[in-house]
Amino acid sequence: MLRYSVTFGLWLCTAVLSNPLFGHGTSQHLEFDHTTPQGLVEIPWQRQHIAKVVTAGYPDSHGLASFTDRQAPELQEIEGQQCIKSNFLSLDIDDKFAFDIDEEIQIKLLIDRKDSKYLFYAYDRAGKATAFETLSATEHSGNKPRLHWIDISLEQARFANRGMQGTDLSLTTRATLYPEGHFGPVESATFTLCDIQLLREHKPTSLPPTHKITLDFIDPETQQPTPVRVGLYDASGKSVLPNNQVLPLSFYSDKPHLHFLRSLIPPSQPWPHKNRYFFYSDGSYSASLPAGDYQLVISKGPLYRFGLYTLSVGEKKPSHHRIALSPWRSPTQQGWYSGDVHIHMSRQPSDNQVISQLLQAEDIHVSNLLEMTNLGGQHFQQYAYGDEGEYRDGHYTITPGSEGPRTAQRGHTLALNIEQPYRDDDQYFLYHRFLKDYQQQGALTGYAHLGSKEFNASWGLALDAPFGLVDFVEIMQNGALRTAFWYERLNLGERIAPAAGSDFPYFDQPGAVRNYVKIEETFTPNKWFKGLQQGQTFITNGPLLSFSANGHPIGSTLTPKQYQTGLLIKASSEQNPDLDSLETLELVYCGQVIKRMQARGDNTYHLNLSSDIASLSSGWLAIRIRGKHSAMAHSAPIYLADKFNRSWCPKQVDSTVKTMQQRLRAMAQLKIKPERELEYWQNGDIHGDFDRQKPALTSRIALAERYYHSLLTLFNQLYKKH
DSSP states (O other), X not given: OEEEEOOOSHHHHHHHHHOTTOOTTOEEEOOOOTTSSSOOEEEOXXXXXXXXXXXXSSOEETTEEOOTTOOOOEEEEXXXXXXXXXXXXXXXXXXXXXXXXXXXXXXXXXXXXXXXXXXXXXXXXXXXXXXXXXXXXXXXXXXXXXXXXXXXXXXXXXXXXXXXXXXXXXXXXXXXXXXXXXXXXXXXXXXEEEEEEEEEEEOOOOOOOEEEEXXXXXXXXXXXBOOEEEEEEOTTSOBOOOOTTSXXXXXXXXXXXXXXXXXXXXXXXXXXXXXXXXXXXXXXXXXXXXXXXXXXXXXXSTTBOOEEEEEEESTTSOOXXXXXXXXXXXXXXXXXXXXXXXXXXXXXXXXXXXXXXXHHHTTOSEEEEEEEEEXXXXXXXXXXXXXGXXXXXXXXXXXXXXXXXXXXXXXXXXXXXXXXXXXXXXXTTOHHHHHHHHHHTXXXXXXXXXTSSSSOHHHHHHHHXXXXXXXXXXXXETTEEOXXXXXXXXXXXXXXXXXXXXXXXXXXXXXXSEEEEEOOSSOOHHHHHHHHHTTOEEEESXXXXXXXXXXXXXXXXXXXXXHTTOEEEEEEEEOOTXXXXXXXXXXXXXXXXXXXXXXXXXXXXXXXXXXXXXXOOSEEEEEEEEESSSOEEEEOOEEEOOTTSOOOOHHHHHHHHHHHHHHHHHHHTOOOOGGGSTTGGGOOSXXXXXXXXXXXXXXXXXXXXHHXXXXXXXXXXXXXXX
C-alpha cells in the first residue's frame, strides 16, 4: 500500500514569504470577471495536490450555489499563513494525485476561527450527483488558537472534475446559502481557509480490457434515432464518464459532458436511479467499456416512459443495441405543443443543431433562449433576433428573447419572440419603456420568478400590469408553483397568462417545467406565442389536464348569458406513472377552491371532475393539480365577464386594490441594496443611476396610484348602483 500525504513546514513558509503579492500583514482583494455571468476568478493560492482554486460572484458547484451577502475574495496573511477569505471556494484536486477513483479521502482544513463558524462542503462523489455535509468550528477566544485544523472524511470520493471549472471539492458558509437570520443571529457569510492537506491510501489497480458497444435510441413512430437524456451506471452505481460523442450542454462558462438533476431542495425531480448524473445523446452513442453489467436509463421529457435496461458488456455479448422509446401520451395529436419560456445559453449559428438536439431530448417544441442584462452589460448573447435568430427543425424551434430589465429592486422582466433587444441604461429602472418597446415589436412581455421573494417582482408587477404591459407571469419554477400574486391580478379583471420557465442554468435543466399551448391545425412558432398570449395554455412539470366550462375551453371569455344560469364544469388530469401519482384536482374560482377531487389510494394516475356549478358572479375559473410528491399543473383561466365586460372578482377588488397601493408606497420608499443583485460586481454606480431615474420612476408610481384609485372608484360606482 502506498500512502500519499501532504505535509508543509519550511516549504510553506518559503512559498508565503517569497510570494511577491504578500508581505507581512498584507492583504489583496481580487476582482470578479465582468465577462461571465458568474464572475469567475482563479485565486493564486498554491498547495500540494491542488491544481487550482476558483470562486465566483455567483458560484454554482456540486449542487451548492451562493447568493446571500456575497463578497469578492481576499488574500490575507494570518500568523505567517497565506489565507483566502471568501464566500465560496472550489478546489481542483490534481489529477496526478487522484482522478476518477472510488476511495475514502482524508482532508485537513486549516481555518480562521474568527471568520469560519458554520461551513458546508460538497464534493465529487462516486454513485451520487451531490454529496454535501456541514462543518462547525468553535469560536476563537483568548485561550484558543486563532487557526484551527478541521478533519473531514470524503467517502467514495471520485474527483472526476465535475464541479465548477473542472473542480472536485467546494466549500461555502451556511450564511451564504440561506437568507440573513435564517438560523437566528446573523452569521458571517465568509470563511477563511489557510491550508489544506490530503491523505489517500492508494491501491494500485490495472486497467481492465474494454469492449465497444453502440446504442441507438429509436423513435417508435419514425424508427429513426432520436435525441434523449441518458444515464449509464456501472455495477457499483458510478456514472460512466462519457466520451466526446455526447451533446455538450453549456452550463454558464463550462461545457461539461455530465450533468445532474438537482436534488438539494425537495421534492426533487424524479429519476429512477439513485445516481442523478446524466448526459445527452443525439440518438446514437458508442463507447468502450470494461466487461460487466450496466444500468441504462433513457428519458425524453414527461410524455415518455422511463427506459430502464441492464446492459451486459463482454467479449461474447451483443455490441449493438437498438432501444425503442415508449411514449406515454402524445398531446400534439390534440394540438398541444410544449415550450419553456426561460432558458439561458449563448448561441452562434454553428451551435444551432447541437442546442436543438439537446432541447429535443427534453421534448421542448418552443425553446426561448434569452439574453440576460443588468446595468453593466449582458450575458448569454444570441447571434441574431427575429426571423434571423430563429432556428427550426421540424416541430422544434429555438426563438431568441431577453431577460431584462432585471434588478433586485423591482423584479426581472422577460420578453419573448423579440425583433431586437432594447437597451437604455439611462432609463433602466423605468421598465415600462422597455416593455412598451417590446410589445410594439410584437413580443410578449412578462415578469419572471413571481412569488420567489428575491427580487420584489410584486412591486414591479403592481406598477406595470395596470397599463397592459404584462402578457404573462412566470409562476412555476424550481419545484414550486406560486400563484398568489398572479391571482391578485386576475381578481382585478386582468387577462394574464401563466408561464413556466426552467431558468437554466440557474435552476433546473431545460424543460423541467413547461407551457403547453393549444394550436389549431399546423404548428408554427408564431401560433404558439399567440396562443400563449390569448391564454390557451396550461403549465406543468408532468401532469396533463383538460378543462372546459359549458363546453368553452381554456382561455375563453363567457358572457353573463353563458354562465349565470349555471355552469357545467368538465376537467381531468392524468399523470405519467413513472414520474408521480396524483393527489388532488381543484377547481379554483377567484383564488378560492370551490370543488376538489381527492385521489383514492396511493396509485392514482387519472382524476376527473364533472360538476354543475350554481350561478356565479364575474371572475375567473381555473384548474390546479397536485401530485403526491413533486407533480403540479395549473390551467390558464376561463373568464366570466360581467355586463360591463369585466372579469373582476367583486369580493376581492377592494382589498386587492389596497394591497397594490401599499406596494406602490413601499416602492416609492425603495432603498437600493446593490449586494442583492446577482451580478452586483458589474453594476457600477447603481445608487447614482437610481437617483437620477427616481424622479421619473416616482411620476410613474403616481400615475399607477391614480389608476388604482380610479379603478376602485369605478368599481364602487358600478356595483353600488347595480
